[in-house]
Amino acid sequence: MNIIVCIKQVPDTTTKVRVGKDGKHIDPGGVKFIVNTYDDFAVEEAIRLKERFGGEVTVISMGPERVKEALRMCLAMGADKAIQLWDPAFEDSDPYTTALILSKAIQQLPYDIIFCGKQAIDRDTMSVPVYLAELLGLPQATLVVKLEVDPNARKFIAYRDIEGAKEVIEGLLPAVISTQWKLNEPRYPTLPNIMKAKKKELKELNAAALGLDSAQVGEKGSRVKVLSMELPPPRSKGKILKGDPREVCRELVRLLREEAKVI
Amino acid sequence: MKIDFFNTESLLSEEEILIRNTIRKFVDERVIPIIGDHFEKGTFPMDLIPDLAKLGVFGANLQGYECAGLNNVAYGLIMQELERGDSGLRSFVSVQSALVMYAIYTYGSQEQKEKWLPSMARGEKFGCFGLTEPDYGSNPAGMQARAVKDGKFYILNGTKRWITNGSIADVAIIWAKLNGQIRGFLVEKGTPGLTVLEMKKKLSLRASITSELILEDCRIPEENLLPKTEGLKSALSCLTQARYGIAWGAVGSAMACYEEALNYAKTRIQFDKPIASFQLIQEKLVFMLTEITKAQLMCLQLGRLKDKGEMDYTQVSMAKLNNVHMALEIAREARDILGANGISLEYSAIRHMNNLESVKTYEGTENMHKLILGQKITGIPAFN
Numbered sequence: 001m002n003i004i005v006c007i008k009q010v011p012d013t014t015t016k017v018r019v020g021k022d023g024k025h026i027d028p029g030g031v032k033f034i035v036n037t038y039d040d041f042a043v044e045e046a047i048r049l050k051e052r053f054g055g056e057v058t059v060i061s062m063g064p065e066r067v068k069e070a071l072r073m074c075l076a077m078g079a080d081k082a083i084q085l086w087d088p089a090f091e092d093s094d095p096y097t098t099a100l101i102l103s104k105a106i107q108q109l110p111y112d113i114i115f116c117g118k119q120a121i122d123r124d125t126m127s128v129p130v131y132l133a134e135l136l137g138l139p140q141a142t143l144v145v146k147l148e149v150d151p152n153a154r155k156f157i158a159y160r161d162i163e164g165a166k167e168v169i170e171g172l173l174p175a176v177i178s179t180q181w182k183l184n185e186p187r188y189p190t191l192p193n194i195m196k197a198k199k200k201e202l203k204e205l206n207a208a209a210l211g212l213d214s215a216q217v218g219e220k221g222s223r224v225k226v227l228s229m230e231l232p233p234p235r236s237k238g239k240i241l242k243g244d245p246r247e248v249c250r251e252l253v254r255l256l257r258e259e260a261k262v263i
Numbered sequence: 264m265k266i267d268f269f270n271t272e273s274l275l276s277e278e279e280i281l282i283r284n285t286i287r288k289f290v291d292e293r294v295i296p297i298i299g300d301h302f303e304k305g306t307f308p309m310d311l312i313p314d315l316a317k318l319g320v321f322g323a324n325l326q327g328y329e330c331a332g333l334n335n336v337a338y339g340l341i342m343q344e345l346e347r348g349d350s351g352l353r354s355f356v357s358v359q360s361a362l363v364m365y366a367i368y369t370y371g372s373q374e375q376k377e378k379w380l381p382s383m384a385r386g387e388k389f390g391c392f393g394l395t396e397p398d399y400g401s402n403p404a405g406m407q408a409r410a411v412k413d414g415k416f417y418i419l420n421g422t423k424r425w426i427t428n429g430s431i432a433d434v435a436i437i438w439a440k441l442n443g444q445i446r447g448f449l450v451e452k453g454t455p456g457l458t459v460l461e462m463k464k465k466l467s468l469r470a471s472i473t474s475e476l477i478l479e480d481c482r483i484p485e486e487n488l489l490p491k492t493e494g495l496k497s498a499l500s501c502l503t504q505a506r507y508g509i510a511w512g513a514v515g516s517a518m519a520c521y522e523e524a525l526n527y528a529k530t531r532i533q534f535d536k537p538i539a540s541f542q543l544i545q546e547k548l549v550f551m552l553t554e555i556t557k558a559q560l561m562c563l564q565l566g567r568l569k570d571k572g573e574m575d576y577t578q579v580s581m582a583k584l585n586n587v588h589m590a591l592e593i594a595r596e597a598r599d600i601l602g603a604n605g606i607s608l609e610y611s612a613i614r615h616m617n618n619l620e621s622v623k624t625y626e627g628t629e630n631m632h633k634l635i636l637g638q639k640i641t642g643i644p645a646f647n
Contacts, residue, residue: 072281188317191333192332198277
């Protein structure tokens with residue numbers, strides 16, 4: 001099977017994020033970047049399919065030089081090839097243009113199934129996999145927690161947890177599958193595989209190589225743009241009421257009603 | 264949290280960073296949440312071993328025989344991260360890799376290598392290293408263990424004490440005198456005449472198995488002699504490998520203690536402000552970070568020298584002596600900053616502190632390393 005995984009490099013959850021000077025981006029200085037948590041499930045599922053049915057796993061990511069580190073991590077986990085998509089014109093791409101750029105790269109490759117994490121933990125838009133399926137004209141299954149694939153019948157069965165129920169859907173391959181955290185347990189890359197990762201192919205493609213012109217991508221091609229970004233206000237100090245329990249209760253109820261307006 | 268004040272990461276290759284990050288994640292997710300309980304109960308976390316083997320940490324800096332074939336800096340970073348979890352865990356990996364696998368790799372016959380190294384790399388077989396005796400610690404040359412040739416066999420007699428992993432080892436490398444020369448022998452588990460006793464009542468390295476090995480007319484086939492061993496220097500060359508790992512490992516312990524102390528100092532409020540705002544606490548934190556930074560740089564250069572084949576054992580002595588000394592000082596200071604909480608296994612400072620008392624003593628005591636360096640500098644041996 002030819003398996004493709006789209007990944008994003010995001011700030012580590014333990015990193016302290018600061019907003020940059022322009023008020024629209026995070027300040028990347030001092031930020032530790034990791035492979036998006038949900039993409040780990042996508043990579044793991046892809047490698048398991050390869051181990052079962054044979055074939056090749058190609059990992060793709062759009063982003064600047066630093067995303068190579070994330071791609072190498074996926075190669076160390078067991079992916080076979082990696083492609084970095086970058087061009088200065090890609091800066092400030094929205095989910096639609098990101099999916100467009102990814103789709104152009106994928107169209108140059110043979111593929112039977114495409115995996116994406118269900119969302120990136122930095123921007124949380126959950127829309128790239130959906131756009132991608134549309135742009136490629138493929139069936140899709142989102143937030144998948146269990147997957148069965150039959151490469152001969154060219155079919156998949158996907159299990160989804162929906163509000164209060166489980167849903168089982170069947171579809172034709174090729175398809176776009178977005179992965180949810182229960183799907184599998186991502187492996188740690190082994191030390192020998194980390195050493196082998198350096199020797200695996202890591203290709204770079206820019207706008208021209210993808211047949212895109214700068215008006216289609218980046219902020220120009222985007223359908224939504226970020227106006228501003230700010231950190232949540234620091235939590236204000238709690239209030240401690242002291243005194244006679246009766247009085248304190250009465251005051252608490254008054255504050256909940258009049259100040260907090262929750263009762 | 265990144266503890267890298269001099270940006271030593273910029274001196275590492277992409278693979279070295281990936282390897283460190285992988286082991287770091289494993290230790291954060293799998294070791295740190297459970298290790299305090301193991302320390303309290305005095306048990307080794309055996310269930311981590313299959314996964315550590317799958318990662319490829321055993322004999323990771325050896326070439327071939329299913330070993331990962333990493334360079335020595337990557338190997339050192341693994342030791343650092345493991346000991347950031349616990350010195351007992353790092354000791355387990357050190358003994359298996361640097362003492363046992365290295366000894367077989369360097370002094371073994373082809374058959375011995377093929378028999379033991381792949382299964383040890385896979386974590387299916389374990390080894391231990393029997394050099395120290397009850398009456399011969401810093402002076403192993405005086406050892407009482409003896410081997411005598413008897414037809415196609417050797418008969419071994421002697422007692423080895425303070426042997427890490429002894430009770431779970433499938434094979435023990437026993438150093439004993441054969442016609443007056445110290446040689447290494449492979450003694451397999453279950454050999455008649457070999458008795459293994461687990462040593463209890465330790466207040467240090469509690470999450471690690473320590474044993475006593477008693478050999479009474481223990482008869483082993485002649486092919487179990489490590490053929491290339493020649494005298495004490497063969498055993499000491501294995502110790503150099505292990506001490507190299509300890510020099511890195513101690514930095515890991517120190518990092519864990521510093522991180523814990525810093526976080527605690529920033530959040531612990533006394534006199535209406537974080538204790539980190541007091542000069543006496545800041546002085547301690549600065550001392551810690553400075554010592555860690557110096558040790559990081561020392562390890563890295565030591566590793567680069569080792570990779571070039573230019574490392575001298577006296578340099579290893581200096582790094583082991585310095586780094587364990589500073590780590591122990593840092594653990595004590597961290598314990599102090601944590602106040603009463605510092606004595607609890609809910610935190611890691613006292614666990615590291617107690618562990619490091621062993622690390623200071625084993626693989627050459629701090630005093631012996633000073634004397635090794637004293638001899639190097641002056642040309643005059645102060646011992647023997």
